[in-house]
Amino acid sequence: MVTEVKSLNEECGVFGVWGIPDAARLSYFGLHSLQHRGQEGAGIVASNKGKLKGHRDLGLLTDAFKDDRQFDRLKGEAAIGHVRYNTAGSNGIQNIQPFLFQFHNEELALAHNGNLINATTLREQLEDEGAIFHSNSDTEILMHLIRRSQRETLIERVKESLNKVKGAFAYLILTPNEMIGALDPNGFRPLSIGQISNGAYVLASETCALDVVGAEFIRSVEPGEIVIVNDDGYQIEKYTEDTMMSICSMEYIYFARPDSDIAGVNVHTARKNMGRTLAQEAPTAADIVIGVPNSSISAASGYAEKSGLPYEMGLVKNQYIARTFIQPTQELRELGVRMKLSAVRGVVKGKKVVMVDDSIVRGTTSKHIVQLLRDAGATEVHVRISSPPLRFPSFYGIDIQNRHELIAADHSVEEVREIIGADSLVFLSVAGTVDSIGLNFDAPYGGLCMAYFTGDYPTPLYDYEADYLKSLEKEITVQRHEES
Amino acid sequence: MVTEVKSLNEECGVFGVWGIPDAARLSYFGLHSLQHRGQEGAGIVASNKGKLKGHRDLGLLTDAFKDDRQFDRLKGEAAIGHVRYNTAGSNGIQNIQPFLFQFHNEELALAHNGNLINATTLREQLEDEGAIFHSNSDTEILMHLIRRSQRETLIERVKESLNKVKGAFAYLILTPNEMIGALDPNGFRPLSIGQISNGAYVLASETCALDVVGAEFIRSVEPGEIVIVNDDGYQIEKYTEDTMMSICSMEYIYFARPDSDIAGVNVHTARKNMGRTLAQEAPTAADIVIGVPNSSISAASGYAEKSGLPYEMGLVKNQYIARTFIQPTQELRELGVRMKLSAVRGVVKGKKVVMVDDSIVRGTTSKHIVQLLRDAGATEVHVRISSPPLRFPSFYGIDIQNRHELIAADHSVEEVREIIGADSLVFLSVAGTVDSIGLNFDAPYGGLCMAYFTGDYPTPLYDYEADYLKSLEKEITVQRHEES
Amino acid sequence: MVTEVKSLNEECGVFGVWGIPDAARLSYFGLHSLQHRGQEGAGIVASNKGKLKGHRDLGLLTDAFKDDRQFDRLKGEAAIGHVRYNTAGSNGIQNIQPFLFQFHNEELALAHNGNLINATTLREQLEDEGAIFHSNSDTEILMHLIRRSQRETLIERVKESLNKVKGAFAYLILTPNEMIGALDPNGFRPLSIGQISNGAYVLASETCALDVVGAEFIRSVEPGEIVIVNDDGYQIEKYTEDTMMSICSMEYIYFARPDSDIAGVNVHTARKNMGRTLAQEAPTAADIVIGVPNSSISAASGYAEKSGLPYEMGLVKNQYIARTFIQPTQELRELGVRMKLSAVRGVVKGKKVVMVDDSIVRGTTSKHIVQLLRDAGATEVHVRISSPPLRFPSFYGIDIQNRHELIAADHSVEEVREIIGADSLVFLSVAGTVDSIGLNFDAPYGGLCMAYFTGDYPTPLYDYEADYLKSLEKEITVQRHEES
């Protein structure tokens, strides 16, 4: 959740509701609880008396919807919304979702959480057939496919189109007549169905959004499913039978809110379990356990419980971390880090500290935190990471497509330890991670996507295949290096 | 620290530095760590080659200083800065500090943390003598006194003026020749001196600001002291001998950052002790202990440790609480609360919960949280408050000057319990609070101001005397009510 | 030019340059001189080393380009720009031009001045073939046609597409390899070619833009022509032979800047001639002649010269008319008018006044001005309009598509006189208008489009035919009424 201190970023959250007055405003509150999934743009499209109207803007939800009067335009009993993380080079307002399409014969709004892996191929094909794209987002592709489908009904056109896009996606589609949700054949991204007391239905990326709007959880959307919500209630259909569960493990490790449940497993509980398992795998002779706020608090408390060491608040996160800062000059550079996190001297001074964090990406933040703790008087700093080393790029919607960014991709654990300056460093094992989360799907890793750690991608890589192979040459070097 | 979910607000933080290049920029970083003390305005005045220049604006520090170019105007080796909490009716930019005064024969900048209690009287006197005030702030009074003093030197004029103002104050004054800090005779507000490695000196409201800029703590400014920093180093003098330590207890309970030390006591540790003492005073047969994030986490973990009950993350605070929100309509009103805090169903479901909070002001937030926990499946909710009931107004710089706002001022503890819907409610005792913080000054309550809980104001009330007496009539009714 | 006091609005101006460093910045200055053609949005796309980059925003050019750093992104030796008047309901930023299209195999930017009259038909056809439109602007249509053309070269594809769109258009297209200008077969909108001293070429809606950037006028683009500018110089080709000159007469009467030349005729001179002819057609026994600033000053001075009456400054326009104003309350309503124009009491008091204006749209402004003059002491007010009565809608890019807006469409001249409260009212005749402007093309009205006055549309009306016929029923009533 701490996007400011990590360089791992989720790409978006979606929320939709059908059948309740002032649906756009309800979506605003639902989206607010998904803000951690994307902070660089937000939008809502509402349906009122057969017409769709939308508003979207850059920034946090509260920036994009500053004025109450914006909701006067967004009246109606159905709405879908989106919070967006912008990948590099796509930061224009034209990329903020939901996209609203007004044709002479139909109106549709579309929101997408995920990343397609055959987008480049599809886009080139479509352009060669005369299509014009107006965003850099791969989301627009689905709409071109839907409009070009010759099937009779919208549902049929959507199903046909869903079979052409590959990768990770949770889509929401809104028309004046229905709201549609769709999940990719691997279920990479979470999507849940809820019911509000008065019979209205909600679709949301995480169950925390259901809680916020007072909706009761019905069930998760499953891989290859399409949910159709209209005035007759909701209906679930399959658009493909070729499915295999591969929920993104990073949702449990880092992205999702601790109060959300994914595939029936509470995120906080999963993290606490990871901490407990880590304590078993890597016990440490130390005085206290501390977590890096906020995302690693759960794992740290699990580690403390299992290890019997006291859990202490050794690091404090500044509540006022802004998105844009005056930069320190060269002389004041080290100040930048201290603005975000502070060590509590009274807690760590003279102590051997176990510092639990959920992951290491580039290693720079870990290095700074270790230094903070030492400056505050910690005599030893043992870093314990509640997930395995990140070694492979993600093509399913996490902002890592380059192995150069991953310190563990070309450094051994010992090298990483040395770089970050810790007294010891242990990562949770792949098996320990899978066991701690504890999914039981009939699929590899119990239904988790562990590709970032193992390289076992659950789908072909399509447009990314070449990139991946190229990066492997480097991998081999690393493997050898670590073996030696 | 969570000003958004409480109605207790600190009135300001100050930071000053002398003797380092780019002093204004360093102040920016120092002030950032004091942002929790005031979020409605910020300013910095820098001294360069005998000239003072300032910038100030409404909003958070990062709003007020959005543009790096603002620091081009603020060059120089000394600076003072201020973050401000606006009291009602005083929200214009003319009230943002530091105030900068340019006279034909001297230049001064002034920043103030605290509240004067003879301000109305002084202002009327001064106006009758021809003075013109340009802000509603009582800060300006000191400058009128300084300018009207007939003493020879600036230091003498400042000292004479300090003896005329009554109440709570930590002042910073900057001139081209020196930086001056001054603390009231009771030391209500904290003020610390630090030294940066290269010999430069820092004055700051909390020690966390010293840590952020890499300054080493030298000592706290003591009641009745004035600190003069110039190119010859720093020097401490007394402007009065009539002093008695009365540090605001709410700094330990709620306001200050957990990583700060006040009067040699770490704030986190004090809070944890309060939680421990509370567990002794009010043991509970329950399954888990949870704290209300973020300010009550320390106390809750202390409670858990002492009670032997597991400490769990049962409440999650949304990281993206904005200062301005679209308001829910009447139908969606209950959403507002859930936007800020969520209960973790997986943690609290079916559990008897001890919920630790640091204080109760109006009771509305407590009521909502209890309901959140019950909605998430808690079978019992026992509320434990790590400080005594707030019953008396504060005149020393906390935003409570009206007893009507304090639920405990005219309700018994049992009535409050019923209003917030808890299964049980216990407040920490006054003695337990004082012992947990553990100051040892030769003064009542060991040197703490406990007036908000006891009505024992450490000073005459001057302009507030009449208000206070009037409110007492009500108090008597309450007392009787509680006794019956 | 006074868009604030009239309800006639031009729809856009275009400017392009090829072959000069800092082309975007030059375009900024060129567009500034075309600002009167559109004030609600502005944009520039520049070409640099094979890549196009653009910036566009709502508001005046100086609003859209507030920050000099925007030009750092727009480096390069070629650029096209656009100033936009927003028609109702299309005021989003997605409609601001130039449009920038980045395909996998080519990049194009497109800007358009004019209005297509078969846009609805084309858009529906294209959508039925799978096209997705992202703006409400009809401009996007051309790009869909270009992309769907099967011709070999871009120039051939553009030419084929130009033959499919009907109505009024002056297009600018920019690619990394060339800049293309194209004019509709009737030449409704002006487009000129200029050469900057160093051999670079400019295309602009009006010659005043050539003057501003120091370009020498080469020649006007003629109906049915396409101009291709690249590093080899410029080249003119015809994409159709089916042309007939019909320059919009309102360019001379009202829209264009007086210092511009259109089809070789200076606009100020044309207006002065219209005033002279009007004086011949409608001599008046009066004391002075005054013009309504600023657009009618030329005609008024012509009238004065020919009539021998003194030309006086009887009306003053406030230089600070803003685009948004606090509205007067009902009681203060009449103030609104007086904020824009004032009568000079010292000039008009006791005088019989000839007030020359260029046109009457709704009549409300005229009514207010007549009243202003009477309030200032004019004994008689004789209104003389230097163009014929506006009776028919425009489909070629002026913001009148509704006859209800035109007071002269359903009122006789005598009725209009009564409504505006003038002592007499005379419009310039159609023949007088044509003669005064003095074009000599081998086409009806010497090559002018006089449709707004006569109903003689120079093209079929395509999508607007039905609307037009419906409005005619009303016309018949009016005609009869006037005959009787």
Add this chain to the structure above:
Amino acid sequence: MVTEVKSLNEECGVFGVWGIPDAARLSYFGLHSLQHRGQEGAGIVASNKGKLKGHRDLGLLTDAFKDDRQFDRLKGEAAIGHVRYNTAGSNGIQNIQPFLFQFHNEELALAHNGNLINATTLREQLEDEGAIFHSNSDTEILMHLIRRSQRETLIERVKESLNKVKGAFAYLILTPNEMIGALDPNGFRPLSIGQISNGAYVLASETCALDVVGAEFIRSVEPGEIVIVNDDGYQIEKYTEDTMMSICSMEYIYFARPDSDIAGVNVHTARKNMGRTLAQEAPTAADIVIGVPNSSISAASGYAEKSGLPYEMGLVKNQYIARTFIQPTQELRELGVRMKLSAVRGVVKGKKVVMVDDSIVRGTTSKHIVQLLRDAGATEVHVRISSPPLRFPSFYGIDIQNRHELIAADHSVEEVREIIGADSLVFLSVAGTVDSIGLNFDAPYGGLCMAYFTGDYPTPLYDYEADYLKSLEKEITVQRHEES
């Protein structure tokens, strides 16, 4: 009026109204007509039920009052307002007027048009007596004097204070009980009294503001007078008998709106007369006469009439000159000028042109215009200035306090001609200027201040005496040079 192309700037306009509902909104409209007198800040203070409230901000009136809701705070039946031109170094919001002072025993608002010449002396005295100034404006001085006066009534305190300030001033003061206007003993700045139909009274810098709000002119405030408006009507008193009329001649020549009357003389008429006299003093063998828009149009038409030459529109001013512009690069520098003014080639080509302008300050603008005309084909350009050469600084409220800025201060007319590149150059004589304006007061120059041309300052110079004497040394050189 064209502040953008000249470097002469007025310092402020004032408007006040008493006795009409929604007085603040009426003031908004009144101030709008005075916008030409100051464009860098605006404010209004309204009086409602014994309380004053104000709003002020940087920028044009329409920038400062963007939101209609601002007027909800400014209810009430009396208001004063101000538009401000910022002199260098005083551009903070704290300098925007009216100033609002809230004392414990009275409330006052104050607005000022003019410039004090003993401000430095008074300010130092006041500061030495303990006064604190919060603005750089000399306006604040009067309030300090009023507050320190020992007289019994406010009117008496104001009168006493007015006798201490020297220089040019038209003050408006508002209290809950009355509105006060006051004019300096020389009447440098205009101030008029008007009556609105319903018996309410208006005070305004120019009569054009009376016209805009529908007020009838009663009479001008005269030197040394104070006007008191309250619910009993208005009353005029003298605060000094030591008066001598010296209306600033630049009001007629350049500053005031042509539709205003000053001291009973219409500004447009005065300008036209200056043009006529200039034609007599400096007849020219030429083809056409053109004026520099907008301020010189009146004079040019007068010149044309008297000379018998045709008056033509040879220069066009861009209607969209913004206050902030992207700057041209060095290469494009000459574009800057052309953005503001264009020559009409069709008018001036091949012609001998008389170009009439109202004044020459630095000469740079004149030089550019001459060049523009030559570039457009003028064969000869004869410059005629409808006022004498500006040679001496102004200390009474025009933004020229430095003789270095005045080209005519140290160059002969022939030298100026050469610098601006004209074929001939003639300025109107001092006598011709005085006669053309035609005041008949019993005072030098008929009651005009001609000091900028003659050095005959109508008052002692107080704080500016030394500056002035220093500048004279230079003057002597110039005089000699011109004599030789």
